[in-house]
Amino acid sequence: MMIRMYENVIADLMSLDGIKAVILSDNEGNVIESESILFESREVESLAAFITDFFNKGVETISKTLDDEVFSVLIECKKEKLLISRVNENLILLINADSRTNIGLMRIETRKAIEKIQLME
């Protein structure tokens, strides 16, 4: 099996102002690629596992309720923002940003990142 490297995607997102962490994980919450200004690797792993679980359960529930496909969830906190997006059936992209970061820009860059990953597959 070929080893995937997504440094280009992580670098694209990390170069944006206000982005604190970018995590690319599989459906089970295992970190595939990540970079963070604040967190240590163990914290990143915990965060990825927790968020992936939360995302999977939330998406499943909302999909059943609305009878629609959910591909992105935005969590806004007092200090931070979390944008969780499904890249494909196996990958989940989590972006942690400062609360002042522009949501529109985050969405556009996330979409570009997903397109890039799909091109690399």
Add this chain to the structure above:
Amino acid sequence: MMVVKDKPIAIGKRGNFTNIFCELSQSGFTGVAEVSYRLDEISRAKIVFIKGKIVDCKISKLISKSELTGDEAINELLKVDKCVVDLYTINESAIDNFEQNEVYLKSTAQAVPVTEQMSAEGNPLEICKLNREEILKKYKIKEPSEEEIEAIIKKAVEDELEVLELDELEQTKEELKTIARKYLGKLSKKIENAIDQSTFPEELFDCITDIKKSRSLLMFVSKEDLNKMIEEMDSVLKAKNIEKVNI
């Protein structure tokens, strides 16, 4: 000077930077290569290629927010073992701009190892070597012929000799004038003028001959002093290897 990337050519090209660089050089790639890698931290390099040659390079370190450019950036990239490269085209105006400037990073020529896979044509060492004729043409320098070079050297040497001779002549004149003042006092003015008017060392002999013949001087100066003065002047000229030329 960085350029704006245009359309993607290849996304997620993986491997060793040196190998990818050699590949791009050999294929004569024109465009932007975005190299993402981790050395001490995640970094992103933007490299501008024109016809397989690197014309600009900048590394952005994404955590520390520091930047590296030029040779420093290239040297760091050469240490990168695993990287992901995205290739993009650039617009033609940017290509023209770079071609006019023709700036190539010198370290790519020095630092990139020559592998067996590289052909002589694609070798970065060959690519980055600036042609002598091109440089002469660029700066509009006309290469002088052998005769011209010899003439220039000859002229320079002659000028130097002339300067030396003039200095020596002035020194001799001063010495002769001092001797004249010593023996003649105020009467030496006429002789000093005659010495000053001499433009060649040989003419100084004529001055001394004139002094010998002068009768008016004998009215005010004793013949003994006059002979002593002439002897001293002769010895000065002999010390300077100045000889009378008989035509």
